[in-house]
Amino acid sequence: MSTNSRPLILVSNDDGIFSNGIKALVEVAAEFGEVEIVAPDRQQSAVGHAITVSTPLRAQSFKLDNRFNGKAVNGTPADCVKLAHNQLLSRKPDLVVSGINHGSNAGINILYSGTVSAATEGTILGYPSIAFSCTEFSEDADLTGCQDAARKVIRFVLEHGLEKGVTLNLNAPAGPLKGIKWARQAKSRYVEEFEGRVDPHNRDYYWMAGKFELLEKDGGSDIDALEKGYASLTPIQYDLTDHELLKKYSKTEF
């Protein structure tokens, strides 16, 4: 029996196993330890923290670049991390990383993101977890700067660990890395615009074409850091309770 002291890093994403982003992240993760990939077998962007409860999950073995062991799952990013933890991994991971997503997961995007949810699921299961995204949506985006940022942040987390209940969310512009700034989530939202069309059977259908709206211009946010050319790094939490308001409301009895 061999003992393995190299850290085990679980890599997932929401763009699926064929994306350039997951390959870029696997390459960086492999510098730090043994890598196992458990990721969706198809595009799963913007599914948030959805899980599959009414159909079975299947995990198909594959090799990425003929080097890295992976399982392609017909489920969501959160499914992948749950299934990896419960069934698929050879041992407990030391770190869960998700990405590199093609497209920003700054501001309100955090809430819709499957990439971030894979990492959040890792946190819920008790593992230090980080989400990585490049703000450029293109499949051919230059991810080298984001890879450099991932290298620095993975090293930091493997050395120092992470607070329980906290996930790190990193966004980086395409191209070379200017630096990494700690940042809070920017106040933002989507203004939805639906384009209505008619199908060949004369039924209406709709394409969502929401526009991102920034609701603040203050410094210190993830969007602010990105606009200045830096990568943003935000500690996020899944406890959605507004603790201050709870304290205030608790004085009210019904």
Ligand code: MN
């Ligand atoms: Mn995506």
